[in-house]
Amino acid sequence: MTWLKLVEGYMPMQMISELAICILFFAAINFSLKKAGIGIPKFWAGVGVWIFILMYLKYRIYPPIPFSVRAIYGTVSACGIFMWVSGSQPEWEDFKRPILNVMDGKTGFHKAIRVVALVLIPLALGGYAYQSFLPSFEEPIELRTVHPAPPATTKVHGKTFVLQTAENPYRVNPEGEYDQKYTDAHIVSQDMGRLMKDFASNEDNPWDPNAEGYIKYVREGGEIFFQNCHFCHGDNLNGRGLWAYAFNPIPANFTDAGTIAQLQETFVFWRVSQGGIGLPPEGFPWASVMPPWKEHLTTDEIWKVVMFEYWHTGYYPRTWE
Amino acid sequence: MKTTQMIDLSKKRDTMETTSRSPLTLAALGVLTLSLMLVGLPSLVSAQEDVPEGFKSQGLPAQHPAEQIEAGKRVYFTKCVWCHGVDGAGDGPGADRLWPRPRNFNAGTFKIRHTASGELPLIDVDLMQTVTHGLPGSAMPSWEGILTDQQRKDVLAFVTEELVKDRDWQDDEFETLTVLELDKLAPKPATPESIKRGAELVQEKKCVECHGMEGRGDGNAFNLKDDWGFPIQPADWHKCWNFRGSRQDPYNVKNIFRTFSTGINGTPMPSFADNTSVDERWDIANYVNSLCERVNEINIAGGQVTDEIATTLSTSQALPVDILTDKPKANFVVPSKYTEGEVPTDEMDERWKTAPRRWIALGGQITHKPRNFVNRIDDAWVQSIYNDTTISFLFQWDDRTKSVAEDELEFDPTEVNLEDYGVVESPPGGSRFDDDPEHPESIAAAQNQYQVFNDGIAFEFPVKWQELPAPRKPRYLWGDEKFAMDITKWTADGVLYAYEGTGWDQDFSERDDFTEQMKIAKAEWKDGRWTVLIHRPIKGDYEEDAYLQAGQYIPMVFFAWDGHNGDAGRKMAVSAFYYLVMEPPIPKEAYIYPVLVAIGMVGIEGWVLTRRKNKRASKS
Structure with a gap:
């Protein structure tokens, strides 16, 4: 099923436009069938559209939305369809007709349906009641704060860093001074693929033999990343590494605009150096497998790998101003 | 083997060209193919006798334009170099902590292919699929959605032209492409008979010597090495989501059929194209695929598959696969x-x-x-x-x-x-x-x-x-x-x-x-x-x-x-x-209330129908 991309995560605009296109398509079919003189009865059109919406919500979106939310959407769309079918008195009569025909048992066929419905509805309701009485054990929903409030300071290898004032010592311009503007100008481009800006430039290409300063440190950070971090955070820093399937919470996706893009660099430095165990309780420190990297890396290496993460994703760290 | 390929080459290419020049022959072949498939024969009668059943010869691809290779460098040195290394020798910074190691491109040895054993892969099909879908069970991710189609093609142009050093796709003196026509071969239905025959064949063809009697990769787990001298383990057939060639579609029998037909270059896994018929290969593929874990545990009795086991294998339900991780969906309860x-x-x-x-x-x-x-x-x-x-x-x-x-x-x-x-x-590696x-x-x-x-x-x-x-x-x-x-x-x-x-x-x-x-x-x-x-x-x-x-x-x-x-x-x-x-035992209420609900519903139904009847009666 790789030809059909599911609507991933929460992409409301895509969902709404897809649904709108489908409904327009149905309307067009309905219209042309009517023109051709073989119009679909209002009852079946309404029921059909409603079932389509329910199926769309259930199967088209990934990860699946919970039943309770689908129930709300289902009810809202049922109301919409009801308004549509009851727009005018004749239309409403048209819609009701199949139901009334069955209730009255107009023909032998209608009678048969009436008998079947009379038996099936109580059975289905009873079955549903039985199901809901069975004890069911779904995975409990536990809401975790992904970016909890950081502490004022963090201590790494005996040195205390004040998160408000600390600076990445490798974020430097060719003169060796801290310069966020210069380094921001030499991260990967933000278009599809997030590739380095210019392969031929030793200011943009970390693998250029003449790379110096910032861009050389980026390469060193990348080497550390690909020896330590990619196992979980993935080769494209998108949180889908080798072992992403085994861990819960899943590894952070740095290419998502909601992670490092909206954090200060010192926050990331704190998270990397202290790891999951250093989180406050709202961050679920007990469940995170994020290592406290100060156990494995030097302070310099941590700063370099943080800088690499920004370079590779094409995001600028947030600043205090 | 190399020599035979060399000698055969000119002949094969000639045949290719004649067929492509005559539209009549082509049409006739098309009709023949179609009718064979309709009759249900899974194999193609190949016009070329020297090509194994189900394969056909294909011309070598054209060289990539220089601009494309240049564009590919930008992709490679942003995304790939970290594992595959500056020279494509599979020795980037990440390599030494990985097993399996990243591919060393230099020798032109690629594992997952539609081409015959020992041959180069199809760049636009095999390598493109590898980059698109990744190689599960290794650190190679799927690049779909990250790199555009064009960027993936560009990087392949750079890798195949510049990092594959020992071989050349344009070298028509030494290289041939004999391609498995997987799209034209209809899979044989995984009936109990097919699965049972597959179970017999994996013993007859000695697959079990490496893969183990139950196919868990335990047959010869110690002494195998790949062409680069690194230890390698036989695949565990019960975890199809870890098959390198599973192409994000682990329960698809075609992937197994392909690997079995073309072998895995650079590893002890040979191609079985020469000593099995297409029909036998489908049976084996069906059996191997049926072993991949299902919702229920199936005891396959040391690989001695009886009719009863084969029936269970053919009807059991595949595990739901999580499309984000390409692994079975975990249920944490x-x-x-x-x-x-x-x-x-x-x-x-x-x-x-x-x-x-x-x-x-x-x-x-x-x-x-x-x-x-x-x-x-x-x-x-x-x-x-x-x-x-x-x-x-x-x-x-x-x-x-x-x-x-x-x-x-x-x-x-x-x-x-x-x-x-x-x-x-x-250690992170001392060898770089x-x-x-x-x-x-x-x-x-x-x-x-x-x-x-x-x-x-x-x-x-x-x-x-x-x-x-x-x-x-x-x-x-x-x-x-x-x-x-x-x-x-x-x-x-x-x-x-x-x-x-x-x-x-x-x-x-x-x-x-x-x-x-x-x-x-x-x-x-x-x-x-x-x-x-x-x-x-x-x-x-x-x-x-x-x-x-x-x-x-x-x-x-x-x-x-x-x-x-x-x-x-x-x-x-x-x-x-x-x-x-x-789970606590089912409470008694679960048996009482549903009955009450059903009876209540019958009552409501009676009331609605009576009302309707009275209304109609009063109207008329």
Whole structure:
């Protein structure tokens, strides 16, 4: 099923436009069938559209939305369809007709349906009641704060860093001074693929033999990343590494605009150096497998790998101003 | 083999050209193909007798334009260089901690192909699919959605033109492309007969010598090496989602058929195109595919597949696959079923058939040193049944090697800090700068050379889980100072012990009294799989024993050790937090209320119909 991309995560605009296109398509079919003189009865059109919406919500979106939310959407769309079918008195009569025909048992066929419905509805309701009485054990929903409030300071290898004032010592311009503007100008481009800006430039290409300063440190950070971090955070820093399937919470996706893009660099430095165990309780420190990297890396290496993460994703760290 | 290909080449290409020049022949061939497929013959009658059944010869691709190669460099040096290295020798910074290692492009040896054994792959099909879908079971991810189609083509242009150094796609003196026509071969339906024949064929063709009698990759797990001299393991057929060539579609039989037809270049896996018919290959592929884990456990009796087993295999339901991770979907709730009387004492007990089994995903322990970068055990299956006093856990997991430490271990089973005893993690690699082709310090070269420790499995509950305000838990890694963990650990030397854990670096303390009440009902390694059945009381006599209560969510974590991977102490595989739920018996209300609801509904129906009738009567 790789030809059909599911609507991933929460992409409301895509969902709404897809649904709108489908409904327009149905309307067009309905219209042309009517023109051709073989119009679909209002009852079946309404029921059909409603079932389509329910199926769309259930199967088209990934990860699946919970039943309770689908129930709300289902009810809202049922109301919409009801308004549509009851727009005018004749239309409403048209819609009701199949139901009334069955209730009255107009023909032998209608009678048969009436008998079947009379038996099936109580059975289905009873079955549903039985199901809901069975004890069911779904995975409990536990809401975790992904970016909890950081502490004022963090201590790494005996040195205390004040998160408000600390600076990445490798974020430097060719003169060796801290310069966020210069380094921001030499991260990967933000278009599809997030590739380095210019392969031929030793200011943009970390693998250029003449790379110096910032861009050389980026390469060193990348080497550390690909020896330590990619196992979980993935080769494209998108949180889908080798072992992403085994861990819960899943590894952070740095290419998502909601992670490092909206954090200060010192926050990331704190998270990397202290790891999951250093989180406050709202961050679920007990469940995170994020290592406290100060156990494995030097302070310099941590700063370099943080800088690499920004370079590779094409995001600028947030600043205090 | 190379020489035969060379001689055949001119002839093949000539035939190719004649066919392509005559539209009439082509049309006739098309009609013939179509009619053959309609009749249900799965094979094509090839016009070229020297090509194996199901293959056809194809011309070599044209050279890529220089601008495209240049554009590919920008992609390669942003995304690929970190593992594949500056020269494409598979020796980037990440390489030495990976097993399997990143591909060394220089020799032009590529594993997953539609082309005959030993040949170069199709760039626009095979390599493109590899970049698009990744190689599961290795660190190569899917680049779809990250790189555009064009960017993927560009990087392939650069890799194939400049990093493949020993061979050349334009070299028509030495290279041929004999392509498996997979799209034209209709898969044979996986009937019980086909599966049974496949099971016989894998023995006849000696597949089981490497892959093991049950196909768990345990046949020849030790002596195999790839073309670069690194140890390599036969595939475990029960984990199709780890097949390198599964193309994000693990239960698709075509992928197995392709690998079986073309072999895996650079590895001991040969192509079977020359000594099997297409029909036989479908049977084998159907059998191998049917072994990939299903919702229910299927006992295949050491590979001696009877009609009954074949029928079960052909009708069983595939596991749901998580499209984001390309692995089975994990369900974090482990149900335990209530039973009256004794809990099962072996894995053949009928009651296991109704107790749902759960897939426990295991990753390497990489939080604290020594980190485990190669977790040879990447999953386990668990089922549970309990009665009023005892809970039983049935674990089954694939492990290619039975590992029992030969000598007495120097460390105590309660010790967890084992760096001083040689349990160390791999350095990030010392080989990148010293031009050492053998990479002596890489994790791939270290495989099969570890000191052998005991295989093992363990699980833990918070001791005082009742007092934890949800979602709070003790730390997954053996608890913490505030909240201790109740740990049950089994090792392959036959020891089952209850411990208390108070932190990742804190030695366990023994719980002797509880240990005496636990029991190993079964522990057996057979055909590449451990089956371990553990009984433990649901309540102990002391404070440090967790009291497991029905109807509650009890946090649970799993651990596994592979002795031949040098696993001991913290070098192990771990799971995320799961929840054990001992399902209480069905309440009586569940039988009473539904009946009342149904009767009520009948009443409502009667009322509505009567009203309608009266209304109509009054109208007329």
